[in-house]
Amino acid sequence: MGSANRRRHQVALASLCLLISGAAAGLSLDRAIQLAQANDPWQQGSQLRESALAAEAISASTLPDPILSFGAANLPTDSFDIRQEGMTQTSIGFTQRLPRGDSRLLMSTQKRQLSQQQAMLRADRRAKVAVTVSQLWLEGYRAEQSMALIERTRPLFEQLLTLSRSNYGAGLARAGQQDIISAELALSRLDDRLLMLQQQRDTARDQLSEWLGTEAITAFSTDTFRDIRIRDIKDRRLTSALQAHPAIRAIEQTIAVAQSDVALRREQYKAEWAVNAKYAHRADDPLGNDRADLFSIGVSVDLPLFTAKRQDQNLSAAQARAEANRTDKALLLRKMMANLKTQFNRLQGIDERLTLYNSRLLREARKQVSVNLNAYQNDKGDFREVIQAQIDALNVDIDALNLRIDRQKTSVNIAYLLAGEHHE
Incomplete structure (x- = not known):
């Protein structure tokens, strides 16, 4: 108890x-x-x-970033002298890709x-x-x-x-111990x-x-x-x-x-295009004569x-x-x-x-x-x-x-x- x-x-x-x-x-x-x-x-x-x-x-x-390239072409392998051959050139190139459609x-x-x-x-x-x-x-x-709600009702059960x-x-005569047990059980169930x-x-x-x-x-x-x-x-x-x-x-x-x-x-x-351009410089010949520089431009396409x-x-x-x-x-x-x-x-x-x-x-x-x-x-x-x-x-x-x-x-x-x- x-x-x-x-x-x-x-x-x-x-x-x-x-x-x-x-x-x-x-x-x-x-x-x-x-x-x-x-x-x-x-x-x-x-x-x-x-x-x-x-x-x-x-x-x-x-647009995608352009591609810049540098190169040297047609160098003579016997001397690597850029003035020896007329085809020898140093170049700078530019390529821009154009995405499809x-x-x-x-x-x-x-x-x-x-x-x-x-x-x-x-x-x-x-x-x-x-x-x-x-x-x-x-x-x-x-x-x-x-x-x-339970707490509000609790006093009634206690009474x-x-x-x-x-x-x-x-x-x-009407009271029995079972009544007390019933009331106590009800309170315990509330608890x-x-x-x-x-x-x-x-x-x-x-x-x-x-x-x-x-x-x-x-x-x-x-x-x-x-x-x-x-x-x-x-x-x-x-x-x-x-x-x-x-x-x-x-x-x-x-x-x-x-x-x-x-x-x-x-x-x-659709096709994907690319535009490229290149400028090539040629050195003077061995006698000191001026050689013309070269310029190239082109287009490439990726065909599906x-x-x-x-x-x-x-x-x-x-x-x-x-x-x-x-x-x-x-x-x-x-x-x-x-x-x-x-x-x-x-x-x-x-x-x-x-x-x-x-x-x-x-x-x-x-x-x-x-x-x-x-x-x-x-x-x-x-x-x-x-x-x-x-x-x-x-x-x-x-x-x-x-x-x-x-x-x-x-x-x-x-x-x-x-x-x-x-x-x-």
Whole structure:
């Protein structure tokens, strides 16, 4: 009995500290989302990738660097005298390669498209972070509020224990030792639930710390949830909203990149040109007569004559990748639409259950407690029925809380799926 009492006092003290800390300071859901999005290093990495791709787009649009060459030709091997032979010359040359067709423009376009995609990926990441943090926060809030409900009900069970001991000590015929054991068991079960909920709350805090950085979480503040109403969802143009979702727009950008790649592969069928020029100096002859210098200019071309094994295969691969990306978009749209319908139906079912709880179950559970307690006090009821009625009332309160949390979780999922409405 002593260890059980100490355990109850520890749980009560922990719950009291919880309530005090929650009153002093609490982490709101909006604040948690803001902190997580602000502390997300992925966002900074995405911005750096965008800058890198933008720089590569500029680089890809420029001509290749020219080639400068120096040489000496036709040196006589018997003396290596540059004046001995008229054909001996020292030269400087210049070569400029001209890439195939519009390949420079297309490569630059690809890099620019990939750079623009980063903004869409960041928007999708922010929306996903909001969902993840909201789910964790709501789990912590669920545990904390459940603990508060149990702690609020605990004095009633303690009063029932005191009542059973008084009746048993007074030798009343209706009182038995089993009543005391039933009351003690109920309190012990409450202690166990409190410890379990405390562990769940601490787990949610630990998981949130991954997203919030050094922000200390003392408690979860009581928020007024901004739930989505069913009639709002029914009136929305869901298909257009999903088409504007950042994740879908990112895939569309991937499709655009693939289409640019197809166009780039078509350019490989065109010729690649190179312009070269060379100036050659000849030394005076052995008699001191001046020799004319020489200048050469020419054009070279790379002709793709045999395309079956390389150009044709590269083009076929690029076209297949583009079609595969379109398939990915269709699959994601189908998945998101099915998920949205599922969440909508879930929201509707939760609302129906909440209506039942608010209109009947909560009131009936409290009425059952009152009726059983009055019957016991008038020697017409069983003590264990009083205990069970009180447990049922607590369970109904916690179930109602769970429904409200589940509704908010569903609303968060719907908000993510409709995130495109905020980015149109």
